Amino acid sequence: MRVALGVGGGIAAYKAAELARALLDRGATVQVIMTDAALEFVTPLTFAALTGRKVITSLFSNRGADEVLSSAVEHIHVAQDNDALLVAPATADLLAKFAHGLAGDFLTTTYLAFTGRVILAPAMNTNMWLHAATQANLDVLRGRGHTVIEPETGLLACGTSGPGRLAEPGRIADEVVRLLMARHGLAGETVLLTAGPTQEALDPVRYISNRSSGKMGYALAEAAALRGARVILVSGPANLPVPAGVELVRVKTALEMRDAVMGRLEEATIVIKAAAVADYHLREVPAEKTKKTASGWMLSLEPTPDILAEVGRNKGDRLLVGFAAETQNLEAEGRRKLEAKNCDMVVANLVGQEGTGFESDSNAVTLVMRTGANVAVPRGSKRVIAERILDQVMTLRQAPGRTS
Ligand code: CTP
Numbered sequence: 001m002r003v004a005l006g007v008g009g010g011i012a013a014y015k016a017a018e019l020a021r022a023l024l025d026r027g028a029t030v031q032v033i034m035t036d037a038a039l040e041f042v043t044p045l046t047f048a049a050l051t052g053r054k055v056i057t058s059l060f061s062n063r064g065a066d067e068v069l070s071s072a073v074e075h076i077h078v079a080q081d082n083d084a085l086l087v088a089p090a091t092a093d094l095l096a097k098f099a100h101g102l103a104g105d106f107l108t109t110t111y112l113a114f115t116g117r118v119i120l121a122p123a124m125n126t127n128m129w130l131h132a133a134t135q136a137n138l139d140v141l142r143g144r145g146h147t148v149i150e151p152e153t154g155l156l157a158c159g160t161s162g163p164g165r166l167a168e169p170g171r172i173a174d175e176v177v178r179l180l181m182a183r184h185g186l187a188g189e190t191v192l193l194t195a196g197p198t199q200e201a202l203d204p205v206r207y208i209s210n211r212s213s214g215k216m217g218y219a220l221a222e223a224a225a226l227r228g229a230r231v232i233l234v235s236g237p238a239n240l241p242v243p244a245g246v247e248l249v250r251v252k253t254a255l256e257m258r259d260a261v262m263g264r265l266e267e268a269t270i271v272i273k274a275a276a277v278a279d280y281h282l283r284e285v286p287a288e289k290t291k292k293t294a295s296g297w298m299l300s301l302e303p304t305p306d307i308l309a310e311v312g313r314n315k316g317d318r319l320l321v322g323f324a325a326e327t328q329n330l331e332a333e334g335r336r337k338l339e340a341k342n343c344d345m346v347v348a349n350l351v352g353q354e355g356t357g358f359e360s361d362s363n364a365v366t367l368v369m370r371t372g373a374n375v376a377v378p379r380g381s382k383r384v385i386a387e388r389i390l391d392q393v394m395t396l397r398q399a400p401g402r403t404s
Contacts, residue, residue, distance in 0.1 A: 001028040001180050004078055004114075006087040006107040007047070008094045009037020011157040012123040012166035016088055017042065019121075020050050022173035023086075031078060032056065033107045035094070056106050075106055079113035083180050087111075088149075089123035089166050092134050099137035115244050116226065117179055118146040121172050126162030143362075143381040145223070149175055185394045187228030192268035193221050194261060194275035194307070196236035198254045201285045202299065211351075211358040212276035214238030216323075219386040220272055221246045227390060232267065234260045236275055254278050254304035261307050265314065270393060272321040273308045274347075276358070280304065312342030319396055321389070324348040324368075325358070334368035344370045344396050347389055367392050 003023055007016040016038075020030050032047040033056045044055035056078065079085075087094060087107070094107070098120075103109045111118070120141060128134060129151060138148055149172055153163045166172075195217020199207040214235060221233045222243035231246045234257055242248045249264070251257045254277045265271070280301035290297065308322045322343040324334045327350070334348030346368040351358055363385050367375040369392065377388045 001026075001084075001177065002031070002082045003028045003176060003180075004031045004033060004082040004085045004110065006085060006090075006094075006110070007032060007034045007038040007042070008087060008089050008091040008107075009035050009040055010089040010091045010123050010166075011041065012089040013038045013041035015123075015166050015169055017046050017050060019086075019088055019169040019172055020047055022169045023176065024051065026173055026177050028173075028176070029053075031082060033078070033110060035105060035107050037091070037093075058105055075110040076113050078110050079115070082114075082116060084117045084119055084176055085111060085114045086119045086121070086172070086176055088121035088172060090120040091122070092124050092128045092131075092137075095120065095122060095134060095137045095141065099140040118144070119149065119172075119176055119179060120146055121149040121167055122151050122164075123166035124151075124164050125156060125158050126160055126164045129162075129164045143384070145381070145383040145387060147175070147179060185227050186224055186270075186390070189228075189269045189397075190230045190232065190267050191221075191224045191270045191272060192232050192234070192261065192264055193217055193224070193272045194234045194236075194257060194277075195221065196238035197276050198236045198257055198278045198304075199252050200254065200278045200281035200304075202282055203286050203288070203290045205289050208278065208280075209237075210276050210278065212236070212238075213359050214240050215361065215382045216363065216385070217272075217274035218243060219382040220274060220389065223383065223386040223390055224272075227394075229270070232264055234264070234275070236277075254281060254307070258305045258307045258310070261311065262314075265311065265318075268318055270319045270321070270397075271311050271315070272389075272393075273311070274323050275307075276323075276325060277307060278304055306341070308343070309341045315342060319344050319393060321345045321347065321393065325351045327352045331366055331368060331374055334366060334374075338368050338370060345389075345392060365389075369396070371396075 023030050030051045047055045097108050098111050103112050149167045152165045154165045155161050156164050196214030197210045197212040199209045201207045218240045221231050225231045225245045233246050234249045249260050251260050281304050283302045320343045324337045324346050326333045330348045334346040338346040347365050349365040362381050364379040365377050
């Protein structure tokens, strides 16, 4: 467990020394990064003595030309070399900078370059904590999948009482360990994921498709890779960046997706079918563009192969997760699809409403489990929903008696 510990400039900065100690006690290596403001409260020597490592301070100040050159890329190394970026105390100023992507010093540049687990332990005056600006920044940061360890309520250094006191260092360290263990929970697994819509040609210039953006599948790919899985992402046309460490297989049609999935099934231990596959297509696509006629255009569409059902029939001891996009009867339809397609879990989501489903950044879903349970996941960003789906995948993985 390698933790980069960012220390912000607040009175609670002295508690970060105790936190570093608690992390070391739990077997972590700790690389401390201090902001300029933190230097006003504690000295780097304290942390250097505790961790046995050089403490990183500001990005460019007080350095010679050679040092500036090496430090210009050092934040990239720190970002790559650590499993978690823990910021404690996370001041209101740091939360705002992270939320808006400001990158003026070592800690904020490291944050932007970091792809692992980000954990924020805020501490500040109660009114600053409760201020709408701080809460809005926290919403943004939670929406990115970061963990916020809420401050405790008590007497603060400013003499007032209320929420704002840094969580107890032992509690923060325990949470970091728990999250990092979860992060490695899919090591050794190969996750075969599908995402996005498919496009079914009607002629050389036209196609039919659906409203899927691919965001849910890409969020799952990113989250699974961060948990240590090898990820093969079979994606229909989607205009999204490929998450780091994910192998992308691009397809267009349902038939191409079917071939890609069945061709890679042998490698997979977990299959997650988030794609919105077209149910119908034109079997014979005309070679020439169809000309406009006054009488209209009758199309005779035929069903595409149901990829999820085919994987279900050939699943062996793989774990199979399907999706159900519904406009009504969410749970009943989810369970019907779970049984019909031999899934272990169906992620049932309501589509066709504002703020949920296909094109939205957020979602609210019900996880219909083969154990008989229905797990409601409240509205959250697709990244947060992805984490909850993978939590349940890992629970099923650990449960005895998988169906095959
Ligand atoms: N699916 C698939 N192949 C298809 C159609 C759907 O693999 N040709 C998968 C989707 O990836 C999803 C699940 O089946 O994981 C359910 O998709 P959905 O469109 O909700 O259900 P359908 O089975 O198509 O049923 P209906 O459209 O009648 O609700």
